[in-house]
Amino acid sequence: MTSPIAVFDLGKxxxxxxxxxxxxxxxxxxxxxxxxxxxxxxxxxDDEALFEWMRRELARVVEGYAVSRIMFSGHGCTxxxxxxxxxxxxxMDYEQEPPGEIADRIDAMAPDFHETFSPLLPLGFNxxxxxxxxxxxxxxxxxxxxxxxxxxxxxxxxxSGRPLSEVSYLGCHSHLWAPLKDDFSSLVDRMGWRSKxxxxxxxxxxxxxxxxxxxxxxxxxxxxxxxxxxxxSALYFYRSLGFADFTLVSSGTWVVIFNPASALDRLDPxxxxxxxxxxxxxxxxTIRFMxxxxxxxxxxxxxxxxxxxxxxxxxxxxxxxLPSFAAGGPVQGHAGRFVGPSVEGRNAPPRRSSIxxxxxxxARSHRLGQHHRHRRRPCEVGPLCAAAGxxxxxxxxxxxxxxxxxxxxxxxxxxxxxRQKPLHQRLRGGSTPPDARAGRLSPHxxxxxxxxxxxxxxxxxxxxxxRPLLEMxxxxxxxxxxxxxxGVDLVAYAGExxxxxxxxxxxxxxxxxxxxxxxxxxxGGSVLIDGLPVALGNPLxxxxxxxxxxxxxxxLAPNLSVAQNMxxxxxxxxxxxxxxxxxxxxxxPILTQLGIGFGPGARVSELSLGxxxxxxxxxxxxxxxxxIVMDEPTTSLTSRETERLFDVIERLKADxxxxxxxxxxxxxxxxxxxxxxVLRDGxxxxxxxxxxxxxxxxxxxxxxxxxxxxxxxxHRAADDARAAVLEIKDIGDGRRVHHCSFDVKAxxxxxxxGLVGSGRTELARLIYGADPKPRASFFxxxxxxxxxxxxxxxxxxxxx
Numbered sequence: 001m002t003s004p005i006a007v008f009d010l011g012k013x014x015x016x017x018x019x020x021x022x023x024x025x026x027x028x029x030x031x032x033x034x035x036x037x038x039x040x041x042x043x044x045x046d047d048e049a050l051f052e053w054m055r056r057e058l059a060r061v062v063e064g065y066a067v068s069r070i071m072f073s074g075h076g077c078t079x080x081x082x083x084x085x086x087x088x089x090x091x092m093d094y095e096q097e098p099p100g101e102i103a104d105r106i107d108a109m110a111p112d113f114h115e116t117f118s119p120l121l122p123l124g125f126n127x128x129x130x131x132x133x134x135x136x137x138x139x140x141x142x143x144x145x146x147x148x149x150x151x152x153x154x155x156x157x158x159x160s161g162r163p164l165s166e167v168s169y170l171g172c173h174s175h176l177w178a179p180l181k182d183d184f185s186s187l188v189d190r191m192g193w194r195s196k197x198x199x200x201x202x203x204x205x206x207x208x209x210x211x212x213x214x215x216x217x218x219x220x221x222x223x224x225x226x227x228x229x230x231x232x233s234a235l236y237f238y239r240s241l242g243f244a245d246f247t248l249v250s251s252g253t254w255v256v257i258f259n260p261a262s263a264l265d266r267l268d269p270x271x272x273x274x275x276x277x278x279x280x281x282x283x284x285x286t287i288r289f290m291x292x293x294x295x296x297x298x299x300x301x302x303x304x305x306x307x308x309x310x311x312x313x314x315x316x317x318x319x320x321x322l323p324s325f326a327a328g329g330p331v332q333g334h335a336g337r338f339v340g341p342s343v344e345g346r347n348a349p350p351r352r353s354s355i356x357x358x359x360x361x362x363a364r365s366h367r368l369g370q371h372h373r374h375r376r377r378p379c380e381v382g383p384l385c386a387a388a389g390x391x392x393x394x395x396x397x398x399x400x401x402x403x404x405x406x407x408x409x410x411x412x413x414x415x416x417x418x419r420q421k422p423l424h425q426r427l428r429g430g431s432t433p434p435d436a437r438a439g440r441l442s443p444h445x446x447x448x449x450x451x452x453x454x455x456x457x458x459x460x461x462x463x464x465x466x467r468p469l470l471e472m473x474x475x476x477x478x479x480x481x482x483x484x485x486x487g488v489d490l491v492a493y494a495g496e497x498x499x500x501x502x503x504x505x506x507x508x509x510x511x512x513x514x515x516x517x518x519x520x521x522x523x524g525g526s527v528l529i530d531g532l533p534v535a536l537g538n539p540l541x542x543x544x545x546x547x548x549x550x551x552x553x554x555x556l557a558p559n560l561s562v563a564q565n566m567x568x569x570x571x572x573x574x575x576x577x578x579x580x581x582x583x584x585x586x587x588x589p590i591l592t593q594l595g596i597g598f599g600p601g602a603r604v605s606e607l608s609l610g611x612x613x614x615x616x617x618x619x620x621x622x623x624x625x626x627x628i629v630m631d632e633p634t635t636s637l638t639s640r641e642t643e644r645l646f647d648v649i650e651r652l653k654a655d656x657x658x659x660x661x662x663x664x665x666x667x668x669x670x671x672x673x674x675x676x677x678v679l680r681d682g683x684x685x686x687x688x689x690x691x692x693x694x695x696x697x698x699x700x701x702x703x704x705x706x707x708x709x710x711x712x713x714x715h716r717a718a719d720d721a722r723a724a725v726l727e728i729k730d731i732g733d734g735r736r737v738h739h740c741s742f743d744v745k746a747x748x749x750x751x752x753x754g755l756v757g758s759g760r761t762e763l764a765r766l767i768y769g770a771d772p773k774p775r776a777s778f779f780x781x782x783x784x785x786x787x788x789x790x791x792x793x794x795x796x797x798x799x800x
Contacts, residue, residue: 082157088141164201297326723745
């Protein structure tokens with residue numbers, strides 16, 4: 001039996017270290033989150049921080065498990081520019097999209113698809129495309145570069161000192177490799193990069209030694225093996241066992257499906273099809289789609305663990321979720337839905353899948369393809385895992401398509417792949433069985449089948465996925481010499497209500513205006529959606545990124561209908577004329593989704609304030625908003641309207657929408673929020689979970705000290721013997737105020753309360769004399785006044 005090997009599996013969101021024993025079992029596992037930072041207008045990796053973590057953990061496992069070998073696998077498609085033993089430029093986030101002004105020029109330089117089998121993928125994702133971008137930014141960068149290193153080979157170089165290339169990563173939709181020629185592409189020669197490409201060395205080859213410093217100061221050498229592209233290492237294992245005509249599904253954020261027997265001429269780049277290159281230089285037909293996000297949308301954020309038996313049960317019942325729940329992938333243009341028999345045994349009329357066999361180039365003799373040809377019935381259970389886990393069923397509902405930026409992010413939980421020793425022949429370890437733990441799902445991967453929206457109030461925290469929907473990092477804002485925000489952080493998850501609290505002037509509105517695009521933050525901060533940095537320079541960009549803000553002051557056109565307000569500026573038209581019938585057809589499903597009783601044709605001026613608030617929310621949903629900010633939404637609502645609003649918020653949570661809720665009413669925060677973040681004087685104070693909320697803790701975070709030392713209130717018993725300073729009898733205006741009488745005594749505070757429209761303001765105006773000729777008797781200091789104006793003068797002149 002060979003000694004254990006340490007495999008660093010390096011992704012953008014998570015980087016992991018696995019210690020794999022000689023029999024293929026994973027005997028240790030640890031992970032970290034790489035740090036990404038801004039470098040001008042691009043996002044780059046803090047490679048030194050990651051290198052330090054790798055060295056520290058390597059020393060630990062060398063001491064603990066006698067590890068003698070290390071290897072690296074890399075996700076995505078990125079690279080490093082190196083010269084003289086150091087980086088010429090930081091490693092870029094491979095999901096970044098080049099600026100629009102140069103993107104078209106870059107894309108025009110890409111080789112033909114049938115040369116590289118690399119489609120023009122969204123959000124960067126092309127190694128060569130980012131090289132062209134850097135060259136356009138600063139041609140001297142590549143001139144100074146000695147070695148262009150694929151990402152796994154960058155770490156091989158860091159540990160061994162040898163600059164190398166490896167074909168499985170180089171040939172992964174990079175534009176730099178021509179699989180049919182088994183050589184670099186024409187782009188490499190046109191740009192003069194061939195001399196900067198290090199020599200090709202096979203994945204898993206022993207390429208050097210690295211001296212590990214142990215805790216007692218001693219050093220020991222470990223062998224460094226050349227790195228590999230992560231999905232191709234799994235493909236290699238099964239090919240090494242002799243399989244030829246099979247389909248391999250490498251499941252993770254991106255589901256990558258390989259079929260070595262499929263012909264390359266059947267690939268369609270417009271449907272996310274491409275050719276990868278195996279570790280032994282063979283092109284392999286590939287389909288990919290955003291599996292992690294598909295799962296997040298389809299399962300609605302279920303976070304309970306799922307067993308292999310549960311998955312097998314779902315498959316045995318022939319229940320499947322068909323893409324696309326999220327945009328992108330090989331079946332673009334088809335709405336995601338569940339097909340198969342009803343889990344609860346209820347029958348449904350048969351219908352065919354919307355994906356025909358002709359649409360699937362891989363559906364030939366392979367088991368996956370054959371299975372798609374069967375007739376199906378719609379599955380009435382929303383999440384697949386409810387089929388095996390016994391969760392409640394819910395009807396399928398259409399899912400909103402997501403933007404190109406959203407679909408391309410590396411997000412969502414990852415399925416544990418086989419962690420057997422890859423490339424066993426080159427590592428001289430012999431063939432090994434798959435990891436016994438392979439296929440075990442992360443506890444964050446499951447499905448949410450609950451249809452009772454109120455249930456989410458108590459389970460809001462459980463709905464939060466492992467990756468935030470929204471991250472605002474180190475947001476600052478100055479207005480001249482005044483600093484409104486100072487390094488504020490805010491994180492919101494899909495399907496939660498995140499309350500934002502703080503005193504007046506704490507910076508809540510400023511932060512939300514930055515999120516809405518109304519303000520631009522100072523340099524140094526960043527906003528991420530689905531883990532991807534976004535630029536929110538104006539409200540249109542914020543809207544395009546799924547952000548909607550509902551302000552305290554409503555912005556509706558009262559003379560227009562509900563449907564016209566919902567689609568104002570985006571009305572459907574026929575022959576240049578607004579299609580009113582089509583407008584109502586688009587509006588009605590959204591109103592129904594929110595449980596709104598009035599129709600799309602109702603005039604807004606005839607609605608109550610609470611109903612107008614619902615129209616604002618409905619308008620936000622027409623933009624396919626995934627993040628909705630509500631700024632003091634209940635200020636003008638009755639208790640009945642407030643309760644109705646809360647019901648709608650629970651529906652939004654159930655649909656996976658993140659709600660950022662701003663309110664000064666504590667009881668609303670306790671009732672609605674899953675988490676509460678507090679700002680004070682423009683700075684972030686902290687975040688509390690629902691179970692941590694107490695009035696004293698929340699208020700002390702807002703004001704900076706315990707309220708018991710802030711206000712010392714002395715209660716004084718009522719003194720009926722004191723004289724009335726002001727006495728009013730039978731005041732009224734004949735419209736809102738009728739026969740009101742009261743008095744105010746010396747040293748007394750009299751509060752006047754009531755709902756909007758109850759007459760409070762009108763009463764104050766009558767007392768003050770702003771409205772003429774009130775019907776009333778005024779007494780000040782016991783003397784009768786013939787008018788409100790004279791009573792006001794007497795009151796001012798009277799001693800207190």
